[in-house]
Amino acid sequence: xxxxxxxxxxxxxxxxxxxxxxxxxxxxxxxxxxxxxxxxxxxxxxxxxxxxxxxxxxxxxxxxxxxxxxxxxxxxxxxxxxxxxxxxxxxxxxxxxxxxxxxxxxxxxxxxxxxxxxxxxxxxxxxxxxxxxxxxxxxxxxxxxxxxxxxxxxxxxxxxxxxxxxxxxxxxxxxxxxxxxxxxxxxxxxxxxxxxxxxxxxxxxxxxxxxxxxxxxxxxxxxxxxxxxxxxxxxxxxxxxxxxxxxxxxxxxxxxxxxxxxxxxxxxxxxxxxxxxxxxxxxxxxxxxxxxxxxxxxxxxxxxxxxxxxxxxxxxxx
Numbered sequence: 309x310x311x312x313x314x315x316x317x318x319x320x321x322x323x324x325x326x327x328x329x330x331x332x333x334x335x336x337x338x339x340x341x342x343x344x345x346x347x348x349x350x351x352x353x354x355x356x357x358x359x360x361x362x363x364x365x366x367x368x369x370x371x372x373x374x375x376x377x378x379x380x381x382x383x384x385x386x387x388x389x390x391x392x393x394x395x396x397x398x399x400x401x402x403x404x405x406x407x408x409x410x411x412x413x414x415x416x417x418x419x420x421x422x423x424x425x426x427x428x429x430x431x432x433x434x435x436x437x438x439x440x441x442x443x444x445x446x447x448x449x450x451x452x453x454x455x456x457x458x459x460x461x462x463x464x465x466x467x468x469x470x471x472x473x474x475x476x477x478x479x480x481x482x483x484x485x486x487x488x489x490x491x492x493x494x495x496x497x498x499x500x501x502x503x504x505x506x507x508x509x510x511x512x513x514x515x516x517x518x519x520x521x522x523x524x525x526x527x528x529x530x531x532x533x534x535x536x537x538x539x540x541x542x543x544x545x546x547x548x549x550x551x552x553x554x555x556x557x558x559x560x561x562x563x564x565x566x567x568x569x570x571x572x573x574x575x576x577x578x579x580x581x582x583x584x585x586x587x588x589x590x591x592x593x594x595x596x597x598x599x600x601x602x603x604x605x606x607x608x609x610x611x612x613x614x615x616x617x618x619x620x621x622x623x624x625x626x
Contacts, residue, residue, distance in 0.1 A: 310335045310336045311334070311335035311336070311356045311357055311616065312335060312336045312338070312354050312355040312356055312357070313331055313334060313335040313336065313337045313338070313355065313356075313357040313358075313359065313612065314337075314338050314339075314340070314351055314352060314355040314357070314358050314359065315328070315331070315337070315338070315339040315340065315358075315359040315360075315382075316340055316343040316348065316351060316352075316358060316359065316360045316363045317340070317341070317342055317343055317360060317361050317362060317363055318339040318340060318341055318359075319341035319342055320361040320362060320382065321361065321382055321596075321601045321604060321605065322339075322341075322601075323596075323601075325598060326601060326602070326605060327605075328605070330605065330606065330609040331359075331608075331609060331612070334609065334612050334613060334616060335357065335612075335616075338351075338355075343363055345364070348363060348364075348365075348369055348373075349369060349372045349373060352373040352375070352376060353373075353375070354375055355373075355375060355376060356375055356376060356377045356378065357376075357377065357378045357380060357612055357615070358373075358376055358378070358379050358380070359380045359381075359382055359608060359612075360379065360380075360381060360382065360388070360389075361381070361382040361383050362383075362388055363388065364388050365379060365388065365389045365390060365394070366390055366393075367390050367393040370390060370393050370394055370397060370399065371393075371397075374397075376399055377398075377399060377400070377615075378399065378400050378401075378402065378612065378615050379394060379399060379400070379401045379402070380401075380402050380608050380611050380612055380615075381401065381402060381403045381404070381624075382404065382604060382605075382608055383403065383404065383604075384403055384404060384405050384406070384407070384408070385403070385516070385517075385544075386401060386403050386624055387517070389401050391624060391625040392625070394625055395625045395626075400615065400620070400623050400625065401623065401624050401625045402608075402611040402615070402621065402622045402623055402624065403622055403624050404604055404607040404608060404611070404622065405467070405622065406467050407595075407600055407603040407604045407607055408468075408594070408595035408596075408600045408603075408604070409467045409468050409471050410471065410599075410600075411594060411595055411596070411597045411599070411600040412468045412514075412542055412594040412595055413468055413471040413472045413475055414597075415542070415568060415590070415593070415594040416468075416472050416475075416512055416514075416540060416542050416594070417472070417475050417476075419540050419542075419566035419568075419588060420455065420460070420476075420510055420512070420538075420540065421455075422566065422588060423510070423538045423540075423563075423564055423566055423588070424452055424453055424454075424455055424458075425452040426450040426451070426452050428588065429449070429450050430447075430449075430450065433447060433449065455476075455479040455480070455481050456479060456480040456481070457480065457481070457482070458481050458482070458509040458510070459481065459482040459483075459484060459507055459508050459509050459510075460472075460473075460476045460481050460482070460483055460484070460508060460509065460510040460511075460512055461484050461485070461486070461499070461504040461505070461507065461508030461510070461511045461512070462476075462483060462484070462485050462486070462496075462512050462514060463485070463486045463504070463511065463512065463513045463514065463515050463524075464486070464513065464514035464515030464516070464543065465485045465486075465494070465496070465514075466514065466515075468514045468542070469485070469512075469514035469515075470495075472512055472514065473485070473495075473496060483496045483497075484496060484497045484498070484499050484504055484507060484508065485497070485498050485499070485504075486498065486499065486500075486501060486504055486515075487499055487500055488501075488520070501524075501529070502528075502529070502532040505529050505530075505532035505533045506532045506533070506534070508533070508534075508537060509534065509536065509537050509538070510537065510538050510539075510540060511525075511533065511537065511538070511539050511540065512540040512542065513525065513539075513540065513541045513542060513543045513547055513548070514542055514543055515543055515547065516543070516544070517543070517544035517546055517547055521543075521544075521547045522546050522547065523546065523547070523548070523549045524547055524548075525539065525541070525547055525548040525549065525552075525553070526548075526549040526552045527549070527552040527555070527556075530552060530553075530555075530556040530561050530562060531561070533556075533561070533562050534562075534563075535560060535561060535562065535563065536563050537562055537563060538562065538563055538564050538565060538566070539553070539556075539562060539564075539565040539566075539567075540565065540566050540567070541565070541566075541567040541568065541569055542567075542568050542569070542594050543569065544569055545567075545569040545570040545571035545572070545573065546571045548567070550570070550571055550579075550580075550581055553565060553581070553584075554580050554581055554584050557584045557585055557586055557587055558584065558585065563586065564586035564587065564588075565586070565587050565588070566587070566588035566589075566590075567581075567587070567588070567589055567590075568589075568590045568591075568592055568593065568594040569592055570589075570592075573591075573592055574591065607622075
């Protein structure tokens, strides 16, 4: 008998351009675009393998789905799964590390370049008539600068942070990284938190959300940053205290910021950050290129295929 495989929120990775046939080859496959909280248990009925990106699998949900043998998370992070409860019930949980590294690093560099050149303001000036009114061939309303010789402080030197560091060195930037334990060893100079804040022209966040990192970037951190410096958050929204970021931007404590993540996603229409000055926001897209989503799908399929063979691949709750 073929295993029943259910994808509860396939629309999170399929924008009409993804081929799910790999899953159909592995079992009886059903894809739901989106699954509401009150639909999870019913849709998981008789399913031995469940794929989810953001659907919550709490202790109670897991207990109500006794047929599940594998929860395949279609992401790197898996904080939506009670992994310990799954382990107690003999359910394996897999994730997909590394699939989005080049994609996230690419958008990070887009942010750095856009902030350094005041790109959005100059684009607007070309379209709103400001340039057309200039008495000569150009305008210089907003200063911008070269990346060469500037310092980027990278917080989180995993796969993505390391790739960002590599790309920054190609622009002849100085790279420093966060040292939590006082250690100075590593491929780049390591600095304590507030020294990194003080010396960086760009602070780029690429660390997981943990008890340590939650609201790590706050009023105190901003007070150590240069007024000419920029913050970039490509990790998790709750690493940055949103209220403190808003005030830092409004009061000119930093020059600007660019974020791909927010604490509440999607944000409420009246979220103050949506109208903050000198802030670039993208709607959590850094991971989502076609190539990245294709890599993600292929890796999920490999995780399931190995599970069906009795092997363990990318298990996070052994």
